[in-house]
Amino acid sequence: MSVEEHRKDIETCFGTSCNFCERNCPVYRILRVKTYTCRGKNRAMLGMIDGHYDATERMADVVYTCTLCGACDVHCSMDNTDGFIELRKELVNKGLARPEYKDAVERIEETGDVYGRNIDTSRLFEDANDGEIPMYLGCQYKGNKNEVLDIIKVLAKMGIKVKIADDESCCGYIAHVLGYDDEAADIVDKFKEAFPHENFLTLCPSCTMFTQEAMALNSVHTVKHVHDLVKSGKVKLKNLDMDVTYHDPCDLGRRMGIIEEPREILRAMGVRIHEMENHGYFSMCCGAGGGMLITDPELVEDMAKQRMKQAIDTGVDILVTACPTCESTLLTGSMLARKEYKKRVKVMSIWELLDEALD
Template sequence: MNIREIAAKCSKCGYCTTCPTYRIEGWETVSPRGKIQLALKYVDGEIDVDQKIVKDIFKCSVCGLCQEVCPVELPLIDFWEELRRTLVQKGLAPLSVHRKLREITFRNYNPYSGDQERRGDWADFEIKPAKTLYFAGCTASFRLQNLAKSTASVLEKLGIDFTIAGKNEYCCGSPFLRTGQKDIVERLFEKNYAYWQKMGIERIITSCPGCYRTISLDYPKIAEEKGYEFDIEVVHTVSILDKMGEFEKIDLKATYHDPCHLGRHMGMYEEPRNVIKRLGINFVEMERNREQALCCGAGGGLRSQFPEISFEIGRQRVLEAMETGAEYLITCCPFCEYHLSKSAEKLGNRIKVVDLVEIAEKLISP
């Protein structure tokens, strides 16, 4: 991607000031429009980039709302990632916490400092050969193990012959792609890809939209660069649920949060809503939903490097959910669930945050 070519097309209209981070910070240099102009001046040699500018560029969750509202349809998700890669290549990034997470992941193959040998401890079944792999991801493996267990239970109840990789599952690299650190992603790709090839994996099911986007869109590009063939089908668990028939019904009132990686990045809006409605849930939409949904605030390295901004966005999203009168805030992303749960705690836990799989699992007969 040519950064200058994209930046030069910006009409400076200001539609992108809907950006969640800009709404909090208020500085033009934090708005997508402002960052684009800084990038243009940088590549044209008109300004030198200091750490203040670099930090402003990284005050972004790569949620994609700016791309959604852009009237000239700039590919801004790819633009931010390419700009961050350029800053890393020039030695101006990664930022301090992003660098620390990179070091941790180089050692442990996950950003949580979890013991890789115990990555599959959540599973109460033996690892066996199968053509379908459940890729739990780092958050479900080390922070939300009940989600991993619920997903595996759903797959078992549906009679899907699957396996897990356990200690041979490595971070997909999504957090590092979003923060411009492609070299570690290539290393993680090599580790995962080698194991999948060895085990003859033909389909991957994941409950994490970050993993889903990375493995289905980014891994094939990396594979092509390396001269590998990547012909593995990649599926998010909500697609599995959406193809089911009727569920047992549950009496509760809930709203739904669209994860950015599942919604704006991958275009999956109706599948989770189909499942929610078939569960008999009294479903109420938040004011901002689908393409216009507010980010949870956690992605793109924002939560790790700028927690104050991240949690303010999370607080706003939880308050928006509470305004619907819902008892439950449902999502289809472990990272969103984890962050929104922490945000809800700060507001007195007046709404319960849960993954859709965790509700559906209880309503599927064995």
């Protein structure tokens, strides 16, 4: 697939110009500049394909100012975000990607970790090396020992004994979405070498999606696995009698359709869900996707605050989610929203609630 192969879709967009895509674009809702909408990006792409102008750094800025959340795709008949990744590849080939992205990809190639840390998972999680089910942590959880140990404890309470790899390596998702495909292929090879499993559990929605789609592996997000156990009656949960709102991580909900599963787990714990204005397939990104955390932290914070305002508007005090990146981003958003709207909404992971609901 190339940018050129998206021509038909882009021309359709040019013809309709319906603008439905801008409605829930988290970037556009902050910046209010139409160039940054999905339609704006498609326009830029068409001009480049038609040879009206060469790609420029300015164009790269527009293309990379996008969380790749897919909210535009659900308002449109086309897969626009696939085209954006193709466009990013072109920009990388032309040397126009932002230098911070190149640095990030080089860090991953050198260390197997998006943050450039050398983490020996065999030592960190030495008590979780003898389970039956392999579990891939991913870069976001790998350095968060206490949270991972808590999740392992919760899973053990349900009879799920996981096995953490000795020295896992980044799955390659970040390099792929930044447009560094050759580098992503090498990173995928290293991932497979360190983690030679076909069937395994995952904790990060993006790792799950990428290992399924790009590598055809049978990865299962652990929330889905837990849901199946809860639904079959094999796991009994206590009634927590709580009111929360649930934030759908883009890759888990919109991309993989795991929308009802976390909600059914929450309901099985006696948790009442008060939906935000945007939820399910029409959920709104926390702001951290698409590599924006690397180059646009302030815009990411604004998007996280925007999402937390929706949580505040539900009237509940707790937001629950099932993605480590959303969790940390929304935590910041919660602090910022508290300052502005004088109301605190606590951000919790679904694992914390499960811990409370299990003996």
